Amino acid sequence: MSVQETQEAPRREETPESPQQQPGGKPGGSPGRSLGWTLARYLVMPVFLILVCLALYLAISNRQLDSIEQRSLNAPYIIHTVIRHLEISAVATVLVVLISVTAGIILTRPGMRRVAPYIVGIASTGQALPSIGVIVLIAVLTGQFGFKIAVVSLIIYAFLPILRNTMVGIQQVDQSIIEAGRGMGMTNTAVLFKIELPLAIPIMLAGIRTALIIVVGTAALATFINAGGMGDIINTGIKLSRDTILLTGSILTAVLALSVDYIAGIAEDVLKPRGL
């Protein structure tokens, strides 16, 4: 190679790489536009939910309520059922996340690959069953009613999405990244906690979010085994033929589910590892 050419080499080097030197934000669009877009995305849902609640409040407060309606449609009672509903959902979600993430991790270890399809099969059955069937069936089979049974049923019902997403999340991690880690002397545990799980987090979070929605929605059925929750309001409305109560219960349940989904969505964005 001649002298002239070698001198030119460093200059040539810059050209293909310089576009990369801008740290990547969202692809396309100026920062201002993407910020506005993000803000809008985050604001649409709460604004909508607040409007729905406001409309519901105005509609009810303009109506003449009879004594039965008054017993269900008052703030302390509604707040009580909402809290109860959230309690059931929260306990069920925390437990199901712990159980199914652990199961997902165990089932993706090399020794367990053969059993994995069977466990996933069983978990699928859990979800394939009608939710009210699971809740009532377990209560009848165990002869117990109330909070605990509601939580157990919800766990069975929400087990699959988290399990499946944990497994898929771990399995989709690029093998070469794992090999690089092993090749540098990472122990199996280190590979799991420093590579596999962080890289599986986006998919796992999506599964947890799905499960959370299932739990919050299905918890409305807990009323049938005397576990309380917002199902109580709906059930009262049906039994006593009070459409106002029924509608209020249904709308509030939907609003609660959408709020939880919204918060889970934000959590997903925050918890996602950077750089992916």
Added chain:
Amino acid sequence: MDIYEGEIVVYVGPSGCGKTTTMKMINRIIEPSSGRIYISNEDVTDSNPDELRRHIGYVIQQIGLFPHMTIADNIATVPKMLGWDKQRISKRTDELLETVGIPNSYRSRYPKELSGGQRQRIGVARAMAADPPIMLMDEPFGAVDPITRERLQDEFLRLQQEIQKTIVFVTHDIDEAIKMGDRIAILREQSVIAQYDTPETILTDPADQYVEDFIGSGASLKRLSLSKVEDIKTAEWPVAHLDDSHDDVRGKLEQSGREYVLLLDERDKPKRWVNREDIEQGIPLKEAGWPAVAIVERHSSLYDTLDTMITSYRGSAIVVDENDGKYRGVVDFETVLAAIGEMRPQEDTIAPDFIAEREDLPS
């Protein structure tokens, strides 16, 4: 098979011949089913595999940077496992980034924000982080474009001169093997070593037909890329300076019997070629004749030198010092041909035997 300290040994062979497997047995990513591998007299299967791997650098074709970690965290992987303190890790990261030519401002970036070539450099930096004496490299430059690959190869060879690691390098590209390897092991199916020798010997004296086929055509030309122009005799060539008188220059030209004189400037840098006519026209020497552009550095390969000679107008190349650009000599086709002749001792010794046999035959 022995690998000496500080040398680059290249495993090269067709796809599926087991070169990667062989390499991976060294750090026990794949456990050997039979046979023994010793590193400084210690059987690798006796040590804890994780502990072993922390002291062997490992670079793979896909690089395998951790996408969720910053560049600095990626590089710090092994030092962290070895329990280095933060300050030491940070200092080492600075050093390594400088070594592989990545700006320090990239520390907090993520791998996806880097180009392929930059990622590859980080991969090498990460493997060198804890200064392991041994490095395993599995087609490390396989996933980048040819221009970047060549640059990375050159950079790495320069780096190796400083760091003097013992390196096992896997590739399927014989040209890369010849360029990178101090010694090359050509493997055939099932990892049988077809030949394990220096690139020079493999090119001039392939062990069998398989090796010959694998090297492919142009072995002699490839051989040229291994010799440096400083290793061959330069041709006798008349030189003069730009400020010499026309008569002096003509005197030198006539004395040498060549057609051209090379003119140097006051710092001995080659500037122009002039022939008899140019001198007799009496124009100032600074503007006479042709500019001297076919210039190679002393450590340029004969291959590059030949390339320069072929494209140059006069079929010769001027050798200069790589540091100060001073004139060191001129090579032409004759000198290169003479050098090539010296590279083939085997053929010279075989030929007379062959003739002798033929003479034994009854006519």
